[in-house]
Amino acid sequence: MIPWLDKNTTLGNASISASRKWIDGNCNAHWHEFYEIEYVISGNGTYTINGQPFPMKSGMLYFMTPTDFHSVYTEKAEIINVMFSESIITSAHLAPFTYHAAPKTLPIPEVMQPFFMTLLEEVVEYQEDLAYSAALLNCLLLKLARNLLSYGEDSWNSTAQKIHFYLINHFRDKVSLEDVAQYVGLTPTYVSAVFKKEMGKGFKKYLDDLRFAYARKLLLYSDMSVTQVCGESGFEDYPNFIRRFKEYFGVTPTEMRVG
Numbered sequence: 254m255i256p257w258l259d260k261n262t263t264l265g266n267a268s269i270s271a272s273r274k275w276i277d278g279n280c281n282a283h284w285h286e287f288y289e290i291e292y293v294i295s296g297n298g299t300y301t302i303n304g305q306p307f308p309m310k311s312g313m314l315y316f317m318t319p320t321d322f323h324s325v326y327t328e329k330a331e332i333i334n335v336m337f338s339e340s341i342i343t344s345a346h347l348a349p350f351t352y353h354a355a356p357k358t359l360p361i362p363e364v365m366q367p368f369f370m371t372l373l374e375e376v377v378e379y380q381e382d383l384a385y386s387a388a389l390l391n392c393l394l395l396k397l398a399r400n401l402l403s404y405g406e407d408s409w410n411s412t413a414q415k416i417h418f419y420l421i422n423h424f425r426d427k428v429s430l431e432d433v434a435q436y437v438g439l440t441p442t443y444v445s446a447v448f449k450k451e452m453g454k455g456f457k458k459y460l461d462d463l464r465f466a467y468a469r470k471l472l473l474y475s476d477m478s479v480t481q482v483c484g485e486s487g488f489e490d491y492p493n494f495i496r497r498f499k500e501y502f503g504v505t506p507t508e509m510r511v512g
Contacts, residue, residue, distance in 0.1 A: 268338040269386055271377040275331050282324035282474060288347070289317040289336045290393075292361075292373055296330025302357045303470065312366055314359040314397070316350050318421065320467055321357065322474040333373045339422050341387040346394040348418040349402055359401050369393065412437055413451035416444065417459075424463040425487040430456050464488060465501050472510045479506045 273294075282301070291300075291314070298309040302323045307315075309327060317323055339347055349355060361369055372393045380386045419436050420428065433456070434441040449455050454462070468486035471477050480491060488494040499505050
């Protein structure tokens, strides 16, 4: 079974774990409920994300969210790995990397590589100082977004994008429009209207899209039973999940897995 790494076991109370290390051979497919950055210092190989292979080479940065499945094959590569909880990062700095159009692979321009290496090495060395390491990560993410992402900084702080960020981190929970409204400090009615206007679909449809997309990944990239997939994706009623899944994708969960 493809392993799932939970936040408490992997990060503990620290909310961050960083290391500089050599990897050689296979790192099997896995996914987790926290965020992960891997920066390649040297070496080559293949980084596979959600079934799509990407070349691995010096200067590449890979960014994994809690919805991404990934594996690595290398021919001896040196990397810096940083795993962290969203709780220590300013949401406006992290949110752009959760957007649907956000790239999972970011080639760092050569002129910027010393800057990123310095930040990442500081995170590795001083990770026990949570306030300092979190500040470094915030700086790194802001620099990445401003220089390497294709959308403007103003879009990071819209009400709809704040809701999107909340849902990316909570879609597997029992989440309601009222929960989201409380998170952004607005009324449920106003949140519903703004979200539909900015995102082109209603809150419930958007939440369903996130859950069904995640259920599809679990079916394709894990060995979980369909019952487990239902629960892990945020659905509570198994018969209703099966019926709606077929309406959504045109096939049953079992048919998707074998087909």
